[in-house]
Amino acid sequence: MTEHPNEHGGEPIRGLPAQLPEGEHILWQGAPDWRVLARTALHVRVIAAYFAVIAVWRVAVGWSQGRDVGGLAMDVLVVAVIGAAAVALLTGYAWLAARTTVYTLTNRRFVLRHGVALSKIFQVPYRRIESAGIKVDATGVGDIPLRLTPDSKIAYPHLWPHARPWRIVHPEPMMRAVPDAQAVAELLTEAWRGEVRERARMPSPAAAPARRRRRDPAGEPAAA
Numbered sequence: 001m002t003e004h005p006n007e008h009g010g011e012p013i014r015g016l017p018a019q020l021p022e023g024e025h026i027l028w029q030g031a032p033d034w035r036v037l038a039r040t041a042l043h044v045r046v047i048a049a050y051f052a053v054i055a056v057w058r059v060a061v062g063w064s065q066g067r068d069v070g071g072l073a074m075d076v077l078v079v080a081v082i083g084a085a086a087v088a089l090l091t092g093y094a095w096l097a098a099r100t101t102v103y104t105l106t107n108r109r110f111v112l113r114h115g116v117a118l119s120k121i122f123q124v125p126y127r128r129i130e131s132a133g134i135k136v137d138a139t140g141v142g143d144i145p146l147r148l149t150p151d152s153k154i155a156y157p158h159l160w161p162h163a164r165p166w167r168i169v170h171p172e173p174m175m176r177a178v179p180d181a182q183a184v185a186e187l188l189t190e191a192w193r194g195e196v197r198e199r200a201r202m203p204s205p206a207a208a209p210a211r212r213r214r215r216d217p218a219g220e221p222a223a224a
Helices: 034-040 044-064 069-099 181-201
Strands: 002-005 026-030 102-106 109-114 120-125 129-132 142-148 174-178 213-215 221-223
Touching: 026 181, 034 044, 034 069, 034 174, 044 069, 102 181, 129 181, 142 181, 174 181
Parallel strands: none
Antiparallel strands: 002 120, 026 102, 102 109, 109 120, 129 142, 142 174, 213 221
16 A cells, blocks of 8 residues: 655646556546535535524524614624635535545556645555445435555545545545446445455465475485
8 A cells, every 4th residue: 555645747647646557457537526525525514504503593692682683684794704705615625625536446456646735646455455335325426435454554634535434543545425436336346356366366475385305416406
């Protein structure tokens, strides 16, 4: 599992830090839906609802204190402006995050390129993936978290927002807000199984038979 600093302009292949080695090919590439990313990862609806509750509370308190309608309207306007600015900033970040993110599945690994200010690439070979999950909404857009093997770890802040929520101690990379997520999950599963089968066919050095030694007529050892 490797991490590479990256600048998009220097990519030999979109979303990848280098040319693919012989025998490896891209199966799929995609990016988050920025609208869904804003809603599910940055919680813009929750933030908007929070400021709406604050506005109602300010009106209720002001009314109970006998304030005039003009003062109450000004309070609501101030809260609305602050709330709108917060939602706009979060939505803009979601758009930038989606625009600078590329998820790549090859026949051998998962690659995540992301970062608005500082771009990074994380490469996770399938042998480092223990399991995967999926959560899909009514439109087919979904999240695909990847549980890594115990000896594999990527720091949560380095992954965010492409990390499964609340998995701080053992962070899980997650493809977020992926359109047609079910098809992507099936492709990932098949690629993971193919890699497992290929590795199972590879001979293990420890299982190779020991070479017996014999001595030739001259008395020097020779391989049998």
